[in-house]
Amino acid sequence: MLLVSYNQDGDPARRLGIQSGDTIIDVAELVSGAGSAVPGLGQAPASVLDLIQAGPDALAALERLLTLSVPETAQRPLAEVTLEAPLRPGKIIGVGLNYTEHVAESARTLDTDKELPQRPVLFSKPATAVTGPGKPILHNADLTSQLDWECELAVVIGRTAKSVRQEDALQHVFGYSVINDISARDQRRSGQWFYSKGQDSYAPFGPAIRTADDIADPQNLDMSLRVNGEVKQKGNTRHMLFRIPELIADISAGVTLEPGDVIATGSPAGVGASFTPQQFLTPGDVVEATIETLGTLRNPVVDAR
Missing domain, CATH: 2.30.30.230 (Fumarylacetoacetase, N-terminal domain)
Known part of the structure; x- marks a missing residue:
């Protein structure tokens, strides 16, 4: 459904x-x-x-x-x-560096560790960052000149999850959607990502939630992202370093996941910072994040000053 x-x-x-x-x-x-x-x-x-x-x-x-x-x-x-955005999550937990090629490109261009992480790299985005399909991504040139994109599979929690075992984790999933983890690369502060990724409109979400019973295998979904019609990212959820059950088990070991919470499971390669020269979003651009069976999340970039 x-x-x-x-x-x-x-x-x-x-x-x-x-x-x-x-x-x-x-x-x-x-x-x-x-x-x-x-x-x-x-x-x-x-x-x-x-x-x-x-x-x-x-x-x-x-x-x-x-x-x-x-x-x-x-x-x-x-x-x-x-x-509109399907819901306003109580919390959004993002997963960084969860695709091998993205780890490599981030180490090359964003000064992150070149070694594969041994445990999920987690950060948060506030609910105020959520915006819906067709709604603007706000570009404030006073705050950033490096506004970037990341197409990600969103996991929507359906049952309270606390200290969940991997083998039971998917029983706590209500469904799946698309989230675009917008990032101001030049607003990382002492290595912390909250302000870089948590500003208003930095979590486009939607256009729908497909219920878990309607997804045969969430770890085999094609995903892509286009800017002004040009493909920038192309991947598949099977390439996650930490799969959905591992993420739920790891997060719920210390943070209770509640119904309606969202896990943004990480981005494949092809973010704007990885290009030579680097490519970043500017007002007038249109970003389209697509995941198989979940739809296309389309958002314009507008000047917020």
Whole structure:
């Protein structure tokens, strides 16, 4: 199931939808059209986070409703709605240097260690960094001249995870999405990445969340990133140094992961800093991050001064 958060006709209220091709099915209208209480669901969840917190029975109930006739009143053309970030995570935990070729290019251009990390390299991005599909990435020339991109698989947590074993880790995943780990390379401070990666709009997220049951193998997804139509990154999630179960186990050993939290699992090679000469984002650019079955996250870069 492909879940979205959307609004329509200028109404700022966000609604929960299910994307099916070029159609958005409004969940509230879908449940209302059932005409009676839906076993396992109760009232219609108003957001992706509500659905996550309602648990697997609620998701199964929605899947059953989709096998029935979907009322016309619940259907919206995709072209007529505005997609928002699927949810606002409680926390975003980023993973640095999680692809071998990216480790090499970072050591060459960003002064990071040339040796492969022995444990996941972790950092955080605040929820205020999240922005949705089509929304602007803010370029403030007073703060950076080295605004960079990183296409990454986002893992959305569905169940509280504390001291989770690797073999149980995927049971705590609700679904997967696309996140663009925007970075101001010249705002690293004494090696710390928070301000470099945590500024407003530096976490474009979306356009949807595909539920985990709909992904046969999250460690075999093609991914790419284009700037103004030109391919800059191309990779596959099978090349992660630390795979998703390892990341969940490592993080949850000391940090409780809660429903709706997001793990940004790292970037393949091809970031702007790796090119000769280096390439960075400037106002007027358009960035498109794509992951197989999850969609394309498209964002313009705008002058924030």
